Amino acid sequence: MKNILLLVLLLTIGTLHAQEINWMTMNEAIAAQKKEPKKIFMDVYTTWCGPCKMLDKNTFSDKEVIEYVNKNYYAVKFNAEGTEEVDYQDFVYTNPNYDPARKGRNSQHLFAHALKVNAYPSVVFFKENGDLIQAVPGYRTPQQLEIFLKMIHTDDYLEITTTEAWEAYQKNFKYTF
Numbered sequence: 001m002k003n004i005l006l007l008v009l010l011l012t013i014g015t016l017h018a019q020e021i022n023w024m025t026m027n028e029a030i031a032a033q034k035k036e037p038k039k040i041f042m043d044v045y046t047t048w049c050g051p052c053k054m055l056d057k058n059t060f061s062d063k064e065v066i067e068y069v070n071k072n073y074y075a076v077k078f079n080a081e082g083t084e085e086v087d088y089q090d091f092v093y094t095n096p097n098y099d100p101a102r103k104g105r106n107s108q109h110l111f112a113h114a115l116k117v118n119a120y121p122s123v124v125f126f127k128e129n130g131d132l133i134q135a136v137p138g139y140r141t142p143q144q145l146e147i148f149l150k151m152i153h154t155d156d157y158l159e160i161t162t163t164e165a166w167e168a169y170q171k172n173f174k175y176t177f
Contacts, residue, residue: 019061019063019066020066021060021065021066021069021070021075022070022075023043023075023076023077024074024075024076024077025076025077025078025084025086026040026042026076026078026084026086026088026111027085027086027087028074028076029042029074029075029076029126030087030088030130032074033074033128033129033130037128037129038072038073038074038128039072039073039074039125039126039127039128039133039152039153040073040074040075040076040124040125040126040130041069041073041074041075041076041123041124041125041149041152042075042076042077042078042123042124042125042126043055043060043075043076043077043078043121043123044078044080044112044115044117044120044121044122044123044124044135045077045078045079045080045120045121046079046080046081046105046106046120047079047081048104048105049120049121051120051121051138051139052120052121054139055121055139055140058141058142059139059140059141059142059145062142062177064142064146064176064177065142065145065146065149065177068146068149068150068153068177069149072149072153073149073153078109078111078112079109080108080109080112080117080120081095081098081105081106081107081108081109081112082095082098082109083095083098083109084109086109086111088111088114088130089130093109093110093111093114094109094110095107095108095109095110096110115132115135116135117135117137118137119137119138120137121137121138121139122135122136122137122138123135123136123140123145123148124136125148125152133152133157134152134157136148142177143175143177145177146175146176146177147169147170147173147175150173151169151173156169
């Protein structure tokens, strides 16, 4: 009986762990790309942002989103007002105006500024070599995020060069989440 309970406990722990996005820092993702090239999916958030918390709760907890992101991307969680040093393309980005005593909004990190992120949450996509693809601002449900995850992963975005092409892509996209 003890063996069965132990097995159930271990399977439950493994299942709970498997149902989370494998978040890492940008520096870790860049290092991982050098060993095994893969695109980067970055969640740019702030601690005070309500829609950012909703994205975590409603979208990043979705089973299909978790599985797709973990399989196809290096996932990065980046606080746009935090103090993490990001070594990206021969420059170290910091947040020199960060004020630890400040409550609520703080200074924007220079890396978020360099990515031209001006709304939270935003998701940002990077190529396998670390080059920026695009930032996509705003809260997204799992279904709304799916089209971006798949379009970037499959490189379909390279063919979408006009508004008409984007509209046609959306119309013909087969949602599965």
